[in-house]
Amino acid sequence: MNLLLGVNIDHVATLRQARYALNADAPIVEPSILEAAREAQAGGADSITIHVREDRRHMQMEDAFELKREIDLPINLEMANTAEMLAFALKLKPTFVCIVPESREEVTTEGGLDVVGHLNALTDTVRALQEADIKVSLFIDPETSQIKAASELGVEMIELHTGAFALAEGEARAAELKRLQKGSLRAKDLNLQVNAGHGIHYENLEEIFGVKNLVELNIGHCLISRAMFVGLRQAVAEMRQAMQGYQGGVS
Ligand code: PXP
Helix, strand or coil, X not given: CCCEEEEECHHHHHHHHHHHCCCCCCCCCCXXXXXXXXXXXXXXXXXXXXXXXXXXXXXXXXXXXXXXXXXXXXXXXXECCCHHHHHHHHHHCCCEEXXXXXXXXXXXXXXXXXXXXXXXXXXXXXXXXXXXXCEEXXXXXXXXXXXXXXXXXXXXXXXXXXXXXXXXXXXXXHHHHHHHHHHHHHHHHCCCEXXXXXXXXXXXXXXXXXXCCEEEEEECHHHHHHHHHHCHHHHHHHHHHXXXXXXXXXX
Protein backbone atom coordinates (compact mmCIF):
# COMPACT_ATOMS: atom_id res chain seq x y z
CA MET A 1 0.00 0.00 0.00
CA ASN A 2 1.22 3.50 -0.79
CA LEU A 3 2.22 5.69 2.07
CA LEU A 4 -0.51 8.32 2.49
CA LEU A 5 0.15 12.03 2.84
CA GLY A 6 -1.84 14.22 5.19
CA VAL A 7 -1.07 17.86 4.44
CA ASN A 8 -1.21 20.18 7.42
CA ILE A 9 -2.21 23.66 6.21
CA ASP A 10 -2.21 25.43 9.59
CA HIS A 11 0.53 27.79 8.51
CA VAL A 12 -1.55 29.16 5.67
CA ALA A 13 -3.83 30.37 8.46
CA THR A 14 -0.81 31.55 10.46
CA LEU A 15 0.01 33.92 7.60
CA ARG A 16 -3.59 35.09 7.27
CA GLN A 17 -3.85 35.76 11.00
CA ALA A 18 -0.61 37.73 10.96
CA ARG A 19 -2.41 40.39 8.94
CA TYR A 20 -6.12 39.86 9.50
CA ALA A 21 -6.62 38.47 13.01
CA LEU A 22 -8.18 41.77 14.04
CA ASN A 23 -9.78 42.44 10.63
CA ALA A 24 -11.48 39.21 9.64
CA ASP A 25 -14.21 41.15 7.77
CA ALA A 26 -11.82 43.14 5.61
CA PRO A 27 -12.68 43.25 1.86
CA ILE A 28 -9.70 41.05 1.10
CA VAL A 29 -8.58 38.38 3.55
CA GLU A 30 -5.75 36.19 2.36
CA PRO A 31 -4.27 33.65 1.84
CA SER A 32 -7.34 31.48 1.35
CA ILE A 33 -7.52 28.27 3.37
CA LEU A 34 -9.84 26.73 0.81
CA GLU A 35 -7.51 27.48 -2.06
CA ALA A 36 -4.64 25.97 -0.08
CA ALA A 37 -6.61 22.78 0.51
CA ARG A 38 -7.54 22.61 -3.18
CA GLU A 39 -3.91 23.08 -4.22
CA ALA A 40 -2.80 20.42 -1.74
CA GLN A 41 -5.40 18.08 -3.19
CA ALA A 42 -4.23 18.84 -6.74
CA GLY A 43 -0.68 17.99 -5.64
CA GLY A 44 -1.79 14.61 -4.33
CA ALA A 45 -2.74 15.11 -0.67
CA ASP A 46 -4.72 12.20 0.74
CA SER A 47 -6.15 14.21 3.59
CA ILE A 48 -6.10 17.73 4.97
CA THR A 49 -4.94 18.23 8.53
CA ILE A 50 -5.81 21.25 10.64
CA HIS A 51 -5.28 22.04 14.29
CA VAL A 52 -7.79 24.36 15.91
CA ARG A 53 -5.87 25.49 18.96
CA GLU A 54 -7.29 26.87 22.16
CA ASP A 55 -5.72 30.27 21.43
CA ARG A 56 -6.91 30.20 17.77
CA ARG A 57 -3.50 31.34 16.63
CA HIS A 58 -4.04 29.95 13.14
CA MET A 59 -7.09 27.86 12.20
CA GLN A 60 -10.51 29.08 13.32
CA MET A 61 -13.56 26.90 13.81
CA GLU A 62 -15.18 28.50 10.74
CA ASP A 63 -12.22 27.38 8.63
CA ALA A 64 -12.86 23.80 9.63
CA PHE A 65 -16.56 23.99 8.77
CA GLU A 66 -15.79 25.58 5.41
CA LEU A 67 -13.21 22.91 4.56
CA LYS A 68 -15.64 20.18 5.56
CA ARG A 69 -18.33 21.68 3.29
CA GLU A 70 -16.17 22.46 0.29
CA ILE A 71 -13.33 19.95 0.13
CA ASP A 72 -13.72 16.42 -1.05
CA LEU A 73 -10.93 14.90 1.06
CA PRO A 74 -10.88 13.44 4.56
CA ILE A 75 -10.32 16.06 7.23
CA ASN A 76 -7.99 15.20 10.09
CA LEU A 77 -8.71 17.49 13.03
CA GLU A 78 -5.94 17.82 15.58
CA MET A 79 -7.32 18.88 18.93
CA ALA A 80 -6.60 19.04 22.62
CA ASN A 81 -8.72 16.91 24.90
CA THR A 82 -11.03 19.65 26.21
CA ALA A 83 -14.81 19.84 26.51
CA GLU A 84 -14.90 22.74 24.07
CA MET A 85 -12.94 20.88 21.40
CA LEU A 86 -14.87 17.66 21.86
CA ALA A 87 -18.17 19.51 21.34
CA PHE A 88 -16.68 21.18 18.26
CA ALA A 89 -15.43 17.89 16.81
CA LEU A 90 -18.81 16.24 17.31
CA LYS A 91 -20.40 19.11 15.38
CA LEU A 92 -17.77 19.14 12.62
CA LYS A 93 -17.62 15.36 12.21
CA PRO A 94 -14.21 15.15 10.55
CA THR A 95 -13.11 11.77 9.25
CA PHE A 96 -10.31 11.60 11.84
CA VAL A 97 -9.44 13.30 15.06
CA CYS A 98 -5.89 13.25 16.34
CA ILE A 99 -5.74 14.13 20.01
CA VAL A 100 -2.63 16.16 20.82
CA PRO A 101 -1.27 17.78 23.97
CA GLU A 102 -1.46 21.54 23.90
CA SER A 103 0.14 24.30 25.86
CA ARG A 104 -0.25 27.99 25.16
CA GLU A 105 3.44 28.75 25.46
CA GLU A 106 4.63 26.27 22.84
CA VAL A 107 5.48 27.34 19.30
CA THR A 108 4.30 24.00 17.97
CA THR A 109 3.24 20.70 19.55
CA GLU A 110 6.30 19.84 21.57
CA GLY A 111 5.82 16.38 22.97
CA GLY A 112 3.54 13.42 22.70
CA LEU A 113 0.29 13.03 24.58
CA ASP A 114 0.61 11.42 28.02
CA VAL A 115 -2.00 8.72 27.47
CA VAL A 116 -0.95 6.80 30.58
CA GLY A 117 -1.41 9.84 32.79
CA HIS A 118 -4.74 10.88 31.28
CA LEU A 119 -6.39 7.54 30.70
CA ASN A 120 -9.65 8.44 32.43
CA ALA A 121 -10.07 11.80 30.73
CA LEU A 122 -9.28 10.26 27.35
CA THR A 123 -11.64 7.32 27.72
CA ASP A 124 -14.81 9.41 27.55
CA THR A 125 -13.52 11.56 24.70
CA VAL A 126 -12.43 8.59 22.60
CA ARG A 127 -15.75 6.85 23.17
CA ALA A 128 -17.79 9.95 22.27
CA LEU A 129 -15.82 10.48 19.06
CA GLN A 130 -16.05 6.85 18.01
CA GLU A 131 -19.78 6.77 18.69
CA ALA A 132 -20.04 9.64 16.20
CA ASP A 133 -18.14 7.53 13.62
CA ILE A 134 -14.98 9.58 13.90
CA LYS A 135 -11.77 7.58 13.84
CA VAL A 136 -9.39 8.50 16.63
CA SER A 137 -5.65 8.83 16.61
CA LEU A 138 -3.38 9.75 19.52
CA PHE A 139 -0.19 11.72 18.95
CA ILE A 140 2.35 9.97 21.15
CA ASP A 141 6.05 9.49 21.67
CA PRO A 142 7.31 6.05 20.66
CA GLU A 143 7.19 4.62 24.17
CA THR A 144 5.87 1.18 24.95
CA SER A 145 3.76 2.32 27.90
CA GLN A 146 2.03 4.98 25.79
CA ILE A 147 1.46 2.61 22.88
CA LYS A 148 -0.04 0.00 25.18
CA ALA A 149 -2.29 2.59 26.81
CA ALA A 150 -3.44 3.73 23.36
CA SER A 151 -4.29 0.16 22.49
CA GLU A 152 -6.20 -0.29 25.76
CA LEU A 153 -8.21 2.82 24.96
CA GLY A 154 -9.33 1.17 21.75
CA VAL A 155 -8.27 3.90 19.32
CA GLU A 156 -7.84 2.97 15.68
CA MET A 157 -4.54 4.77 15.15
CA ILE A 158 -1.55 6.39 16.72
CA GLU A 159 0.63 9.09 15.23
CA LEU A 160 4.23 8.64 16.29
CA HIS A 161 5.87 11.94 17.20
CA THR A 162 8.89 12.25 14.94
CA GLY A 163 9.90 15.69 16.25
CA ALA A 164 12.66 14.51 18.58
CA PHE A 165 14.18 12.48 15.76
CA ALA A 166 13.98 15.42 13.36
CA LEU A 167 15.88 17.70 15.74
CA ALA A 168 18.50 15.20 16.93
CA GLU A 169 21.97 14.72 15.51
CA GLY A 170 24.59 11.99 15.53
CA GLU A 171 24.10 9.16 18.01
CA ALA A 172 21.02 10.73 19.52
CA ARG A 173 19.45 10.77 16.06
CA ALA A 174 20.17 7.09 15.51
CA ALA A 175 18.68 6.34 18.94
CA GLU A 176 15.52 8.33 18.16
CA LEU A 177 15.11 6.50 14.87
CA LYS A 178 15.45 3.18 16.67
CA ARG A 179 12.76 4.21 19.17
CA LEU A 180 10.43 5.00 16.26
CA GLN A 181 11.22 1.67 14.62
CA LYS A 182 10.54 -0.29 17.79
CA GLY A 183 7.44 1.72 18.58
CA SER A 184 5.99 1.09 15.17
CA LEU A 185 6.55 -2.66 15.44
CA ARG A 186 4.95 -2.72 18.87
CA ALA A 187 1.94 -0.74 17.72
CA LYS A 188 1.46 -2.98 14.69
CA ASP A 189 1.51 -6.03 16.99
CA LEU A 190 -1.33 -4.40 18.89
CA ASN A 191 -3.26 -3.86 15.64
CA LEU A 192 -2.93 -0.11 15.70
CA GLN A 193 -2.62 1.82 12.46
CA VAL A 194 0.70 3.66 12.63
CA ASN A 195 1.01 7.20 11.30
CA ALA A 196 3.87 9.60 11.90
CA GLY A 197 4.37 13.31 11.95
CA HIS A 198 6.26 16.37 13.08
CA GLY A 199 9.41 17.73 11.55
CA ILE A 200 9.26 15.37 8.57
CA HIS A 201 11.06 16.95 5.63
CA TYR A 202 12.11 16.13 2.08
CA GLU A 203 15.58 15.76 3.55
CA ASN A 204 14.88 13.30 6.35
CA LEU A 205 12.22 11.28 4.57
CA GLU A 206 14.57 8.49 3.59
CA GLU A 207 15.54 7.95 7.20
CA ILE A 208 11.86 7.80 8.14
CA PHE A 209 11.55 5.05 5.53
CA GLY A 210 13.51 2.91 8.01
CA VAL A 211 10.36 2.77 10.16
CA LYS A 212 8.12 -0.12 9.12
CA ASN A 213 4.32 -0.31 8.96
CA LEU A 214 3.69 3.37 8.42
CA VAL A 215 0.36 4.19 6.80
CA GLU A 216 0.27 7.98 6.75
CA LEU A 217 2.67 10.87 7.25
CA ASN A 218 1.35 14.21 8.44
CA ILE A 219 3.49 17.03 7.13
CA GLY A 220 3.05 20.77 7.38
CA HIS A 221 5.86 23.20 7.92
CA CYS A 222 8.27 22.06 5.21
CA LEU A 223 5.50 21.92 2.59
CA ILE A 224 4.25 25.43 3.34
CA SER A 225 7.84 26.69 3.38
CA ARG A 226 8.65 25.17 0.01
CA ALA A 227 5.32 26.38 -1.34
CA MET A 228 6.57 29.96 -1.06
CA PHE A 229 8.98 29.25 -3.88
CA VAL A 230 7.29 26.62 -6.04
CA GLY A 231 3.63 26.78 -5.02
CA LEU A 232 1.77 24.39 -2.74
CA ARG A 233 0.64 22.07 -5.50
CA GLN A 234 4.20 21.38 -6.58
CA ALA A 235 5.54 21.22 -3.03
CA VAL A 236 2.99 18.53 -2.22
CA ALA A 237 3.56 16.71 -5.51
CA GLU A 238 7.30 16.58 -4.85
CA MET A 239 6.69 15.08 -1.41
CA ARG A 240 4.20 12.60 -2.81
CA GLN A 241 6.72 11.56 -5.42
CA ALA A 242 9.46 11.15 -2.82
CA MET A 243 7.13 9.08 -0.65
CA GLN A 244 6.77 6.50 -3.43
CA GLY A 245 10.15 5.20 -2.30
CA TYR A 246 8.71 3.73 0.91
CA GLN A 247 8.99 -0.05 0.94
CA GLY A 248 8.00 -0.80 4.51
CA GLY A 249 4.28 -0.36 4.33
CA VAL A 250 1.57 -2.73 5.51
CA SER A 251 0.20 -4.88 2.73
N1 PXP B 1 1.36 16.00 13.49
C1 PXP B 1 0.98 16.71 14.57
C2 PXP B 1 0.18 16.01 15.63
C3 PXP B 1 1.29 18.07 14.70
O1 PXP B 1 0.90 18.76 15.79
C4 PXP B 1 2.01 18.70 13.65
C5 PXP B 1 2.32 20.16 13.74
O2 PXP B 1 1.16 20.89 13.74
C6 PXP B 1 2.37 17.93 12.54
C7 PXP B 1 2.05 16.58 12.49
C8 PXP B 1 3.10 18.52 11.38
O3 PXP B 1 4.37 18.87 11.78
P1 PXP B 1 5.29 19.75 10.83
O4 PXP B 1 4.60 21.07 10.66
O5 PXP B 1 6.57 19.85 11.57
O6 PXP B 1 5.40 19.02 9.53
